[in-house]
Amino acid sequence: MTSMLTSAQLQQSFTDYDQFLATHSGLWQCNPFTYTHWPWSQSAEAIRTRLRQQLQLLTDPVAPLDALTTEQTAWPFWLTNGIQGRKLAQISGFIGQFDSQQAVLEWCSGKGHLGRLLSYQRLLPVTSLEWQKTLCEQGQALAQQHGIAQQFQHCDVLALTPGSLPNNCAMVALHACGDLHRRLLEQFTHSSGAELFLAPCCYHLQAASYYQPLSKYAQQSPLQLSKSDLKLAVQDFVTAGxxxxxxxxxxxxxxxxxxxxxxxxxxxxxxxxxxxxxxxxxxxxxxxxxxxxxxxxxxxxxxxxxxxxxxxxxxxxxxxxxxxxxxxxLFRRPLELWLLLDRALYLSEHGYQVALKQFCPYQHSPRNTLIISRR
Ligand SMILES: C[S@@+](CC[C@H](N)C(=O)[O-])C[C@H]1O[C@@H](n2cnc3c(N)ncnc32)[C@H](O)[C@@H]1O
Known part of the structure; x- marks a missing residue:
């Protein structure tokens, strides 16, 4: 069982990263392409050394992966056909952290690989919401072929009114981008008895030009984040071939x-x-x-x-x-943590308990943090 973070821990952690990011904003809120000369008085090496020392003093609020969940689940081959290796490792890790007994609602499911494997392993009914009709059809066909209790709903999740989703369910989302997962958080706080398992992704994919903090706590921050600032949070290239x-x-x-x-x-x-x-x-x-x-x-x-x-x-x-x-x-991880903590604080401010947990190794996905939340 993942241990929940108290609101005091979340606030302290947010404040630490907020101060670090705000103090050094000139070093990362910039576009490297606009420079013709080295822009700072210190050398790159000196700056990096100084920043690394400061970062060592900050605590990472994300609970690391435990040895058990790094082991690959042995899935039957027919169930995982068509899921590429890294995606399967992400799904296995995600399911390893899933500890609910409730019916599952899968947000922005794609073909619903996560929902299908979750339903198979935990014997739970799954409803998968997806906007692309062909993905719904392909996912539904796979579920039927393997006798899995998974139903697809072809819909635009952004058009769903808050409170229109079932209560008492486990909402799961693997790599839902900016506005899509913001809307999930909103839906979640409007439903009663639900549990949340959310792995956010691509924070910059939002309609607004500037980031609107979700939590009241983060709304006090001096940081103003443009879409290109937000891109930095996901700008790691480990998975690029x-x-x-x-x-x-x-x-x-x-x-x-x-x-x-x-x-x-x-x-x-x-x-x-x-x-x-x-x-x-x-x-x-x-x-x-x-x-x-x-x-x-x-x-x-x-x-x-x-x-x-x-x-x-x-x-x-x-x-x-x-x-x-x-x-x-060097600011990529602090910025990602700042964004994760904003989401966690938002949930905490709505009366929910929250845990931040790594669900798969970084090489399998750099977006490997799961937000787990329940009353
Ligand atoms: C990054 S993919 C993640 C898919 C899947 N969860 C996975 O991890 O493989 C995001 C999915 O969200 C779907 N999507 C995008 N906008 C949507 C919307 N407004 N309503 C429902 N689904 C949407 C896309 O079609 C895509 O399948």
Whole structure:
């Protein structure tokens, strides 16, 4: 049984991380791409050493994974067909922490792999809510094929009115993004007798441009978080394969080439972001990317000689971006904890007990914290 955190513990922990983040906001609330020179008086190494020392004094409120739950559950092969290895490890870890006897409501279920395995192992009925019709159909077919008590409801969870969900159920959500899990928290606090097992994800996927703290306690914080600040909380690349990492490097380099070219042509060194584009373009030749980028800003194409001159400058800027990012990365975990603690405080303020528990190893998912809550 996971031990619950008291509201005093939650408040203390929130205050610690809030102060750490607010004191050093200049080191992480910035866009590395806007700099042409090292922006701070101390070296990267000196800053990192100082921050690491301060971080050692803060307590992580998330209970670590216990040895038992790191063992893989032996599922029958027919039940897990089509679930890739890392997802299966996440689901097994999640179910390992699930200690409710109530009927299950699965929020934003996708094909409902979590619900299907949970129903099979715990013999509980599961209702899975999902917005994409084809995923509902595929999930329902799998449940029927294996005789699992799982029903899909094709719906937009954001359109459900608070209080319209059943009472006395266990609400589960694996990797529900920003507004989707915020809405789940709201629904949960409107239902009586429910229990919550929520693994949040992608905090920046929200309609509002700035983060609105959920808890009254976090509403007192001096921090103002933009969507790009929020992105930092999920900006770890452990699960990215080599190909994805290579593509990211190419994308960043080419964007910097364009940035340098635009600055040269227009005599304006200020950073002008380009829109997002299908990553496919970064598998090809730089000229196709430059043609697209120049079109966005109404510029003529660079010659091959100009491109050859810009590339080494862009490489140098990429190194600077990496060095600034290395400092920002030290704030990733504190920021994620700040966001998790805001959710935990919100539940605590509504009269619920809350635990924060790691449910799978970091390599299987960097978003590996489960918020467990009940009256
Ligand atoms: C990140 S996936 C997680 C799926 C699953 N829980 C898992 O861990 O594999 C988020 C799911 O939420 C669904 N979704 C997005 N917006 C939704 C909405 N408004 N209502 C219901 N489901 C939604 C998506 O279609 C997608 O299947």
């Amino acid at each position: 080599q190909r994805t990492a290579r593509l990211r490097d190419t994308e960043q380099l080419w964007r910097l080439v364009f940035q340098e070219y635009r600055a040269l042509l227009c005599g304006d060194p200020s950073y002008q972001p380009l829109p997002a584009i299908n990553k496919q373009i970064f598998t090809g030749d730089i000229s196709a990317f430059m043609a697209w980028a120049c079109q966005q800003h109404g510029l003529k194409l660079p010659s091959a000689a100009e491109l050859a001159e810009l590339l080494p400058i862009a490489h140098q800027r990429l190194r600077l971006v990496r060095d600034i990012d290395d400092v920002r990365q």
